[in-house]
Amino acid sequence: MTIGFEGRVAIVTGAGNGLGRAYALELARRGAKLVVNDLGGARDGTGTSGTAAQVVVDEIIAMGGEAFANAGSVTDENNVAAMVAEAKAKWGRIDILINNAGILRDKSFAKMSIADFRLVLDVHLMGSAICTKAVWDTMREQNYGRILMTTSSTGLYGNFGQSNYGAAKLGLVGFMNSLGIEGAKNNVHVNTIAPAAATRMTEDILPAEVLEKMGSETVVPAALFLVSEGAPNRTTLAAGAGGFQRAYITLTRGVRVDADAMSPETVATQFEKIGGRENELLPENAFVQSALGLGKL
Structure with a gap:
C-alpha cells in the first residue's frame, strides 16, 4: 500500500523550517498542492520574514509541485482568511490542515509574565483554532478533511519551565477530541501528533548526541499517516527517533460510595x-x- 496525496490541497503552518518544512516537502513529493505558511520569526515569536516560507515553496516548485507562500501570523484572523481564500480560488478545495506553528517563551512559572503565558497560548492554541475555523466549513461541505494538531510530551506529561507551553499543548488534545466528534459525520478527521525531533524548539533542550538521532524525517511518517485518507480519528500519536507510540487519556473504574x-x-x-x-x-x-x-x- 502506498499513501498518496494526488489532487489534495494542504496547508501547513510553521512550514519554513523544521517539522513543518519536512511535512510540506513530503506531502508535495506525494502529490499534494501546498500552502506554506511561516511568519519567519525567531523561536520566541519575535520578528517576521517571508523568506523562510518562500524558500520551501521554491523547493516544491523545483521538484515539479505546486505551492504558494504565506508569511502571516496564525493569530491574525484576516491573514488566515485571506490565505484560505487564495488556496480555494487557486485549487478549488482544502483537504488537509497541519497546525504546526509554535513559539517558546520558557521560564519557571514564578518568573514568567502573564504576557508570555498568553502569547504562547495565542500562537499554539488560538492559532490552531483560527486556522481550523477558517477551513472547517469547506471541509464539511466537501465531506472530506484531515486536520492535525501538534501536542507535546510537555502537554501530556509536564516539564519544568514550560507551564505556558504545556497548557497550550494539552488544550489542543481537548480541542481535537471535541472536533473529531463534530466532524465525523462529514468525514472530517482530527488527530494530534506529539513529535520528538531536533528542531529550533529543542536545540538547547536535548543533548547533541540525542538530537542527531531525532531528525524531522523520523516524525514525518506519523504525521502523513494522520492526514491520509485512511487516517483514524481522535488519535494522539507520538513519534520521533524511530519510535511510534499512542498516548491516551484514560479513566479508572474508581469506587462508588453511598x-x-x-x-x-x-x-x-x-x-x-x-x-x-x-x-x-x-x-x-x-x-x-x-x-x-x-x-x-
Missing part, C-alpha cells in the same frame, strides 16, 4: 483504590465519567 459516606475522609481512605488501573476505561465522550459515577457502566 450518600452518607461521601466525605473528604472517604476519598482519602479510598484514594489508592480510586487510582487502581485495572480495567481502566478509554472514554469515547464526556458523558462516560457521569455514567460511571451513576453506576451505569
Whole structure:
C-alpha cells in the first residue's frame, strides 16, 4: 500500500523550517498542492520574514509541485482568511490542515509574565483554532478533511519551565477530541501528533548526541499517516527517533460510595483504590465519567 496525496490541497503552518518544512516537502513529493505558511520569526515569536516560507515553496516548485507562500501570523484572523481564500480560488478545495506553528517563551512559572503565558497560548492554541475555523466549513461541505494538531510530551506529561507551553499543548488534545466528534459525520478527521525531533524548539533542550538521532524525517511518517485518507480519528500519536507510540487519556473504574459516606475522609481512605488501573476505561465522550459515577457502566 502506498499513501498518496494526488489532487489534495494542504496547508501547513510553521512550514519554513523544521517539522513543518519536512511535512510540506513530503506531502508535495506525494502529490499534494501546498500552502506554506511561516511568519519567519525567531523561536520566541519575535520578528517576521517571508523568506523562510518562500524558500520551501521554491523547493516544491523545483521538484515539479505546486505551492504558494504565506508569511502571516496564525493569530491574525484576516491573514488566515485571506490565505484560505487564495488556496480555494487557486485549487478549488482544502483537504488537509497541519497546525504546526509554535513559539517558546520558557521560564519557571514564578518568573514568567502573564504576557508570555498568553502569547504562547495565542500562537499554539488560538492559532490552531483560527486556522481550523477558517477551513472547517469547506471541509464539511466537501465531506472530506484531515486536520492535525501538534501536542507535546510537555502537554501530556509536564516539564519544568514550560507551564505556558504545556497548557497550550494539552488544550489542543481537548480541542481535537471535541472536533473529531463534530466532524465525523462529514468525514472530517482530527488527530494530534506529539513529535520528538531536533528542531529550533529543542536545540538547547536535548543533548547533541540525542538530537542527531531525532531528525524531522523520523516524525514525518506519523504525521502523513494522520492526514491520509485512511487516517483514524481522535488519535494522539507520538513519534520521533524511530519510535511510534499512542498516548491516551484514560479513566479508572474508581469506587462508588453511598450518600452518607461521601466525605473528604472517604476519598482519602479510598484514594489508592480510586487510582487502581485495572480495567481502566478509554472514554469515547464526556458523558462516560457521569455514567460511571451513576453506576451505569
